[in-house]
Amino acid sequence: MCDPVRKKEKFLIFGSPEIGEEEIGEVVSTLRSGWIGTGPKVAAFEEMFRVYCGSDHAIALNSCTAALHLSLLALKLEPGSEVITTPLTFCATINAIIHAGLVPVLADVDYSTMNIDPEQIEAKITPKTRAIIPVHFAGRPCQMDLIMELAEKHNLYVVEDCAHAVESRYKGKKTGTFGRFGCFSFYVTKNMTTGEGGMVLAQKGEDAAWIKMLALHGMSADAWKRFGDEGYKHYYVVESGFKYNMMDIQASIGIHQMNRLEKNWKRRKEIWDQYNNAFSEIEVIVPEKPAKDTRHGYHLYTILIDRDKCGVCRDEFIKRMTYHNIGVGVHYLSLPEHPFYQRQFGWNPQDYPNASIIGRQTISLPLSAKLTDRDVLDVIKGVKYSIGA
Numbered sequence: 096m097c098d099p100v101r102k103k104e105k106f107l108i109f110g111s112p113e114i115g116e117e118e119i120g121e122v123v124s125t126l127r128s129g130w131i132g133t134g135p136k137v138a139a140f141e142e143m144f145r146v147y148c149g150s151d152h153a154i155a156l157n158s159c160t161a162a163l164h165l166s167l168l169a170l171k172l173e174p175g176s177e178v179i180t181t182p183l184t185f186c187a188t189i190n191a192i193i194h195a196g197l198v199p200v201l202a203d204v205d206y207s208t209m210n211i212d213p214e215q216i217e218a219k220i221t222p223k224t225r226a227i228i229p230v231h232f233a234g235r236p237c238q239m240d241l242i243m244e245l246a247e248k249h250n251l252y253v254v255e256d257c258a259h260a261v262e263s264r265y266k267g268k269k270t271g272t273f274g275r276f277g278c279f280s281f282y283v284t285k286n287m288t289t290g291e292g293g294m295v296l297a298q299k300g301e302d303a304a305w306i307k308m309l310a311l312h313g314m315s316a317d318a319w320k321r322f323g324d325e326g327y328k329h330y331y332v333v334e335s336g337f338k339y340n341m342m343d344i345q346a347s348i349g350i351h352q353m354n355r356l357e358k359n360w361k362r363r364k365e366i367w368d369q370y371n372n373a374f375s376e377i378e379v380i381v382p383e384k385p386a387k388d389t390r391h392g393y394h395l396y397t398i399l400i401d402r403d404k405c406g407v408c409r410d411e412f413i414k415r416m417t418y419h420n421i422g423v424g425v426h427y428l429s430l431p432e433h434p435f436y437q438r439q440f441g442w443n444p445q446d447y448p449n450a451s452i453i454g455r456q457t458i459s460l461p462l463s464a465k466l467t468d469r470d471v472l473d474v475i476k477g478v479k480y481s482i483g484a
C-alpha cells in the first residue's frame with residue numbers, strides 16, 4: 096500500500112493560501128508609503144467587506160479572537176452570565192467567552208451537519224443565559240431562523256462566529272448579519288487571509304464605535320489620525336482597552352483577497368464536487384449536502400473515518416496521508432477533550448456524543464483555491480491508498 100513510487104513528490108501543505116502579485120504589489124506600495132499602521136487601507140478594506148456583506152458597520156481587527164472578545168464585551172453582560180456555543184469549534188471561541196468574564200456552556204452538534212443543534216441549545220438555557228454563539232462550521236450556515244427565534248423568545252444576544260463563513264448565506268442573507276455581531280477570521284488557512292486578521296460586523300453605530308475604541312487602547316475616537324496630515328491631535332483614554340487594531344500592511348493583502356473571493360469560492364466548490372464524486376464508492380463519510388436555500392462557504396472538506404467501515408482508525412489514516420505527502424487537518428477534537436476545560440468546567444466528552452465522535456473520526460482534506468488539478472488527484476489517490484481501497 097505504501098508504494099514510495101506513487102507518493103506525491105513534495106509535501107502538500109494544508110490550507111496554504113493563494114497570494115497573488117496584486118497583494119505583493121500592494122504590500123510593497125504600503126511599505127513605501129510611510130504609513131504602515133492603521134490608516135486609509137484599513138478603512139478601504141472595511142468598506143469593501145461591509146458592502147460585500149450588506150452590513151451597516153464593519154471594523155477590522157487583528158484576529159477573529161479579538162472580534163469575538165470585543166463583541167462579547169460590547170454586550171456589557173453581568174460577569175458570570177452564560178453563553179451557549181458548540182463543542183465542535185476552535186478553542187478561541189471558548190477562550191473569548193472566558194476572557195470576557197462569562198461562562199461557556201456547550202450544546203451538542205447535529206452529527207450530519209456538524210452545526211450546533213437548536214434543540215440542544217434550548218435544553219441548555221438557564222436563567223443565567225444571555226447569549227448564543229453559533230459557529231457556521233466548515234462554512235455551512237447554522238439554522239439561523241430557529242436560532243434567532245430562540246434568541247427572541249428567551250431574550251438572548253446572538254454573536255456569530257463566521258471564521259469559516261465569509262461567503263456563506265442563509266436564505267439569501269449573509270452569515271454575520273443575523274446576530275448583533277458577526278466575527279470573521281483572516282488567519283492564513285481561512286477562505287481569505289491577511290496573514291493574521293479579523294473583522295466584526297455590527298448592526299448599531301454605537302456598538303461599532305465602542306469596539307473601535309476598545310480595539311485601540313480605549314482611546315477616544317479616531318486616535319489613529321493623531322499623527323496624520325491634519326497635525327498632532329490629543330487623545331483621551333476613556334476605557335482600559337486592548338491592542339487589537341489591524342494594520343494597513345494586512346489590509347493591503349485583504350483588499351486583493353476580496354477581489355478574488357468569488358473566483359476562489361468557485362474553485363473550492365469545483366474541488367469539493369470532485370472529492371464527492373471520487374469518494375462516492377469508498378467507505379469514507381463525505382460532508383452532508385448543503386441545505387436548500389443556503390450558500391455553503393466550502394471552507395473545510397471533512398471526511399469521517401469510521402474504523403469499523405474503513406478498516407483503519409483516524410490517526411493511522413493521518414499517518415498514511417502524511418506518508419503520501421498530503422497535509423491534512425483535524426477540525427476539531429471536541430472541546431471537552433482538552434484538559435484545561437475538563438479541569439475548569441468539568442466537561443466530559445461523553446456528554447457531547449456527536450461532537451466527540453466527529454472529533455475522533457474527522458479529517459479535513461486540502462481545499463485551497465491554490466490546489467492544481469494534479470494536487471486534487473493526488474489527494475484523492477492518497478485517500479484511496481490510506482483506507483486501502
Ligand SMILES: *Cc1c(COP(=O)(O)O)cnc(C)c1O
Nearest residue numbers: 158159160185187258280281282
Ligand atoms: C480560526 C477560528 C477562530 C479564530 O480566528 P483567529 O483569526 O485566528 O483569531 C475562531 N473561531 C473559529 C471557528 C475558527 O476557525
